[in-house]
Amino acid sequence: MTTIITIYGLLALCLGASLAKSRKKTKQAFLIAGKALLKTAPSLLTVLGVVGLTLGILTPETISKLIGSEAGFTATIIAAVIGAITLIPSLVAFPLAGSLLRSGATVMTISAFITTLVMVGVVTAPMEVKALGRKFTLLRNGLSFVAALAIAGIMAVLL
């Protein structure tokens, strides 16, 4: 909800300023926006479908079974992979992570899960490739995954 308000508030502000300055340039901006949106539409639809499929299969219950029942390094890797392929809103993800932590999952596992969840987006990769290129996307997601494992390891030692 805050997202919607922020974005539309920002849009109203910028659009107002733009219209006040030049109608023609504002129209140009809309043309650019429309073209970009059309170009992104197929990858948007792909992302939507894949998000639906992964969350349909990997429900919160399934995830807690997968992460909670294992221990140690295997659990951490599983958690990192699940985090990388799912796209869960933080309002769902953090309570889930919190309850897993209380029910016995290690700090390493949970931090790996959270970090890949937010930083690695396998499902949103098609959109990222469209906007930023294949190499950028592969590098960013690959390095984020490695970084998540490193962060998880350090957090396990420090906490």
Next chain:
Amino acid sequence: MIDMIRRFKFPIIIAMVLIALAIWLPDTARRSSIVTMDYLKEMILVMPPVFVLMGLMEIWIPKDKIQKWLGGGSGIKGAAIAFALGTLPTGPLYVAFPMAGSLLRKGARISNMVIFLGSWAALKIPQLMVEIKFLGIAFTSLRFVLTLAALGLMGMLMEFLLRLKPDKAWLENTDAGRQPPNKPEI
């Protein structure tokens, strides 16, 4: 027609998988379609204003300003700006991709865009609030610090690797180069 099918081949494949699921695993299919509809609603609300904002940015913000704020010579200040932009409460990561693409074309540094995307993804203020509530302040602050450090390293490494290859050619090769950045200025 063939062209349309090619452009939409992935959505079509996914639709077929969903249909197959509906036959074999109706429960999973039902859950999947509910999630898809939820996200569809969100995207319909969020994407159009984001793209219009991006269009306004392409038209109004001059290239030299972006270069100055986020470009090669922007140093630690540029990184700080990228970080601050990322932490603002502005929605899911896929919103940031077109923005980052547009900023890159306007001359922002690769390392700054890695920091921008990373803090957008992992260090958003509202998200941190939720994290503190459910995982505690120690967990959250440690993850915050480590993630920030990792982003700095990743940014430098990615910039180095992507510069080894012909400069930014990879960006023009994608569909993101939808129009020459500074042509319609006048």
